Amino acid sequence: MKRSGWFSRTALILGLGFLYVPIMSMIVYSFNNSRLVTVWDSANSPTLRWYFELFRNEQILSAAWLSIKVAALAATGAVVLGTLAGVALARFGPFRGRTLLSGLATAPLVMPEVITGLSLLLLFVALEQAIGWPQGRGMLTITLAHITFTMAYVTVVVQSRLTGFDDSLEEAAMDLGARPATVFFRITLPLIAPAIISGWLLAFTLSWDDLVIAQFVAGPGSSTLPMVIFSKVRLGVSPDVNALATIMVLIVAIGVVVAALLMRRRERRREREVQAATAANL
Amino acid sequence: MSVQGGRVGRRLVVAVPYLWLLLFFLVPFVIVLKISFSEVRLAMPPYAPLLEWTGDRLAAIRINFENYSYLFTDPLYVSAYLYSLKVAAVSTVLCLLIGYPMAYAIARAPGTWRSVLLMLVILPFWTSFLLRVYAWIGLLRNNGLINNALMALGIIDEPITMMQTDFAVYVGIVYAYLPFMILPLYANLEKHDPMLLEAAADLGARPITAFLRITLPLSVPGIVAGSLLVFIPAVGEFVIPSLLGGADQLMIGRVLWDEFFSNRDWPVASAVAIVMLLLLVVPIMLFQRFERRELEERA
Numbered sequence: 170m171k172r173s174g175w176f177s178r179t180a181l182i183l184g185l186g187f188l189y190v191p192i193m194s195m196i197v198y199s200f201n202n203s204r205l206v207t208v209w210d211s212a213n214s215p216t217l218r219w220y221f222e223l224f225r226n227e228q229i230l231s232a233a234w235l236s237i238k239v240a241a242l243a244a245t246g247a248v249v250l251g252t253l254a255g256v257a258l259a260r261f262g263p264f265r266g267r268t269l270l271s272g273l274a275t276a277p278l279v280m281p282e283v284i285t286g287l288s289l290l291l292l293f294v295a296l297e298q299a300i301g302w303p304q305g306r307g308m309l310t311i312t313l314a315h316i317t318f319t320m321a322y323v324t325v326v327v328q329s330r331l332t333g334f335d336d337s338l339e340e341a342a343m344d345l346g347a348r349p350a351t352v353f354f355r356i357t358l359p360l361i362a363p364a365i366i367s368g369w370l371l372a373f374t375l376s377w378d379d380l381v382i383a384q385f386v387a388g389p390g391s392s393t394l395p396m397v398i399f400s401k402v403r404l405g406v407s408p409d410v411n412a413l414a415t416i417m418v419l420i421v422a423i424g425v426v427v428a429a430l431l432m433r434r435r436e437r438r439r440e441r442e443v444q445a446a447t448a449a450n451l
Numbered sequence: 452m453s454v455q456g457g458r459v460g461r462r463l464v465v466a467v468p469y470l471w472l473l474l475f476f477l478v479p480f481v482i483v484l485k486i487s488f489s490e491v492r493l494a495m496p497p498y499a500p501l502l503e504w505t506g507d508r509l510a511a512i513r514i515n516f517e518n519y520s521y522l523f524t525d526p527l528y529v530s531a532y533l534y535s536l537k538v539a540a541v542s543t544v545l546c547l548l549i550g551y552p553m554a555y556a557i558a559r560a561p562g563t564w565r566s567v568l569l570m571l572v573i574l575p576f577w578t579s580f581l582l583r584v585y586a587w588i589g590l591l592r593n594n595g596l597i598n599n600a601l602m603a604l605g606i607i608d609e610p611i612t613m614m615q616t617d618f619a620v621y622v623g624i625v626y627a628y629l630p631f632m633i634l635p636l637y638a639n640l641e642k643h644d645p646m647l648l649e650a651a652a653d654l655g656a657r658p659i660t661a662f663l664r665i666t667l668p669l670s671v672p673g674i675v676a677g678s679l680l681v682f683i684p685a686v687g688e689f690v691i692p693s694l695l696g697g698a699d700q701l702m703i704g705r706v707l708w709d710e711f712f713s714n715r716d717w718p719v720a721s722a723v724a725i726v727m728l729l730l731l732v733v734p735i736m737l738f739q740r741f742e743r744r745e746l747e748e749r750a
Contacts (some may be wrong), residue, residue: 170600174556174559176552177552177553177555177556177559178556180549180552180553180556181552181553181556181557181568182611183631184549184552184553185553185568185571185572187549187626187629188571188572188575188626188629188630189571189575189581190590190635191586191587191589191590191626192575192578192583192585192586194589194590194596195582195585195586195589198589205594208594208652226523241561250468250471251467251468253464253467253468254468254469257464257465258466259467259746261464261465263460264465266465270465270468270469270472271739271743272739273469273472273473273476273477273740274468274472275738275739276476276739278474278680278738279679279680279684279734279735279738280683280684280735281683281684281686281687281688281704281727281731282684282687282704282728283687283689283704283707283708283724283727284687284690284724284728286484287483287707287711287720287721287724288479288480288482288483288724289475289479289722291479291482291483291486291717292474292475292478292479292482295482296498298496304626312470313475314475316471316475317472317475317476320468320471324468325742327493328746329746332746332747336684343741346750349460350460374577377579378579378580380690381689381690384685384712385711395579395581398579398581398582398585399581399690402581402585402588402694403693403694410582410585411589413577413582414578414586416580417579417582418578419674421574421578422574424577425570425577426570427573428513429566429570433566451480
């Protein structure tokens with residue numbers, strides 16, 4: 170086993186290199202003064218020039234603001250709906266239509282985005298014709314579309330967290346006379362809180378990142394950040410996009426590291442509590 | 452077991468996400484199907500209704516198969532479908548070949564390293580997909596980093612054309628989807644009992660034999676899950692081929708996009724989507740069966 174280890178270890182190192190070289194190159198070149206992205210202007214670099222240009226770019230700033238609003242709303246909606254679906258699938262046993270619900274809940278995970286985008290747009294157009302809502306297309310339709318495709322992720326995360334626990338705690342509470350709503354808020358919800366938080370973050374990121382679905386359901390005058398980036402990079406490489414990428418990578422990296430540290434601390438504390446509890450029982 | 456909820460509460464918990472998914476996920480497909488049978492029209496929305504009142508309580512149903520016959524007679528569409536399937540299949544195999552040893556190494560790494568390595572694999576997944584694809588333009592261009600480095604080293608005299616080729620599309624897809632392959636594989640490999648391999652070694656099996664006869668068969672569920680997670684979305688991929696690929700061979704996602712946004716032919720775009728969906732029905736159902744089994748195993 171040890172002898173065969175070198176192969177997979179080499180593959181891991183090369184693979185991680187493959188994953189990170191492109192990201193690193195964006196970061197390095199975001200400090201390059203030259204407008205020709207791949208020519209390093211060593212006389213005037215490193216420079217923060219593109220970062221300043223980025224923060225003066227009204228179009229990018231307003232698109233980023235729209236993306237943040239959409240992502241926050243969509244993630245919140247997705248968490249509510251996804252948690253309900255996840256709880257139903259994990260805890261309600263067999264009920265009529267369960268198979269269809271679980272199918273509908275996981276299909277958006279793999280559905281090609283062009284199909285989801287096109288079908289949602291056609292729905293919005295048909296709805297507007299039939300009942301006059303949603304009027305036109307813009308932030309509302311993007312948010313509705315994003316709730317729909319991100320809630321699948323929340324459902325899966327919540328469902329798998331819940332199936333990891335048996336329902337003895339909930340049953341005990343019921344036996345002690347707690348009402349169903351109380352059981353949910355006092356026991357189930359705290360149990361799945363980590364899943365809900367990671368589900369929200371995942372939904373936020375997916376919404377923040379989405380280009381294809383947003384492009385289909387957005388109206389004129391409502392461009393999200395990926396839409397603006399896409400129309401920029403389609404024309405060629407532009408250095409301020411490198412600066413934007415660097416900022417986004419930095420935020421995500423800090424977020425992931427902090428989340429990992431917090432989670433580790435939580436786990437340690439729980440382990441200590443469990444140890445203390447068992448020691449007290451002995 | 453019915454632990455949660457009074458009867459009304461329980462119904463509500465099921466009904467709210469159910470209605471949402473029916474309205475925003477299932478009904479839209481019915482509409483796409485409907486519009487794929489209608490005629491294109493210069494109006495807003497740009498398609499003719501299937502059911503039209505012709506006065507005097509008479510309705511005419513106009514079902515039009517032309518969009519579909521168009522798809523199968525114009526070689527552009529057939530070749531785009533075949534090309535997309537090929538690109539997705541080859542990318543899936545490449546992801547598997549690269550991702551499997553990586554997942555294996557992470558699963559075998561000592562505990563503290565394992566979470567760090569896993570985080571390194573997940574981190575790119577949290578950063579913008581679009582920007583990560585865009586990064587490859589800077590690397591693959593004629594005056595990009597790779598060509599500049601190779602020329603500086605004297606390995607080549609003239610830049611190799613990599614942008615707008617199949618090669619660039621493969622690099623982009625493998626790069627973007629690799630974490631989707633690694634994560635289910637890791638989740639599977641991590642569960643394996645090391646005692647099995649030790650027993651095999653004690654009985655005189657060489658490591659490669661033990662791998663082929665124990666680890667590989669046990670990891671089939673991870674392989675299938677990871678492959679489907681890469682293959683299905685890759686068939687309809689739009690961003691990667693339009694940023695890195697050439698204009699001579701189009702993937703079907705891009706064809707759909709152009710039909711919709713450039714030609715404004717919604718009925719043909721719908722027909723393209725329906726045929727793509729038919730091609731993907733079997734893999735999608737396979738994926739769902741695996742998801743369900745995975746969750747039931749944990750319960």
